[in-house]
Amino acid sequence: MKQNFTVRQGALDGVEAFLCVARHRNFRKAAAELGVTPSAISQAVRLLEERIGATLFVRTTRSVGLTEAGERFLSRARPAFEELVAARDMARELGQRPTGLLRLSVPRAIVPLLLEPLLASFHQAYPEVEVEIAASKEVVDLAAEGFDAAIRMGQLVDADLVALPLTLPFPLVVVGSPAYFEKHTPPTHTDDLREHACLRWRRSSGAMATWSFTHHAQTTDIAVTGPLIVSDFPALLGAALEGIGLAQLPEPMVADAIKTGQLVQVLHAYSPMLPGVFLCYPDRRQVMPKLRAFIDHVKARRDPEMK
Incomplete structure (x- = not known):
C-alpha cells in the first residue's frame, strides 16, 4: 500500500474562528479579535462546514445566527476547545519556568548521602517544583518509565545519556x-x-x-x-x-x-x-526548566574540585 506523505487537514482547523464568530455573532468583530481579515475568517468557517458536512451559520446582510447544527457543534466544541487551550497553557508554563513534578530514579544508598542535603535547599529555591524520588536498585529506562533524570554509579551510566558528575571518584x-x-x-x-x-x-x-x-x-x-x-x-x-x-x-x-x-x-x-556518582538525563535539547533548575542547583553545590 502506497504511503501518504502529506499530513491530513486537522479536525480543529477553523474551530477557533467558528467559536469567535459564534461569540460575537459577527465576522468582522471575530476577525478583529483574532487579528486576521474578515475574508480569512469566512474562508476558515466555510472550510470547517465543508469538512463537517453541515451549515453552521445563517448569514444575512444584517446578522449572523447559528443553525441547529451550529448550536449542537457549539455546545460540544466550546468546552473541548477551552480544555485544549488550558492544556496548551499548562504545557507552555512547564516549558518556560521551573514548575511541575520532577521525577528522579535513585539508588536507595544515595538518598541520605547526596539527595537529602540537596532537597531542602532546592525546595527553598524552587517552591513550585515537586520532587518525586523513586528509590530502587533497578536501572530504569528514563523515557519509558516517565523519569526526568536518574542518579547512577559511573559504571551504570548509559552511553546515550548526558552524565553530570556529582562526586569525585x-x-x-x-x-x-x-x-x-x-x-x-x-x-x-x-x-x-x-x-x-x-x-x-x-x-x-x-x-x-x-x-x-x-x-x-x-x-x-x-x-x-x-x-x-x-x-x-x-x-x-x-x-x-x-x-x-x-x-x-x-x-x-x-x-x-x-x-x-x-x-x-x-x-x-x-x-x-x-568513577563516582552521576546525574544522568536525556539529550540537553530535551531539558525542561524544572530539570535545568535542579542541574544548576546541583552544580552550585558540588565539591569545589569539580567546578
Missing part, C-alpha cells in the same frame, strides 16, 4: 565491626577472605555480585561466601554494623562509621576506585 572498601574482629583475625590479603563471613548482595538481574579488588594495576573479581545475601547496599551496611560479617561498600557510605569506630576498614591496598 571514590574507593570500594571492605569493612567489619569491632565485634566481628574480636572473633576473627583481620584479613591482610584477598586470599584470607576464604576464612571470613562475607556479606553478599544480589543484583537486579538475579546474579550474585562478586567482590572486586585492584592490586598493582590488576583487577580481580572474587566470588565470596557468607551467611547473608541482601538486595542493596544499605542492607549490607546494617548487617556489617551488627557484626554479622565483612562487607564491601562505597567509601562515602561508611566514612562516618569508620571515623566513629563503628566499622574498621581492612585490605586498604586492594581497594578499587569507582
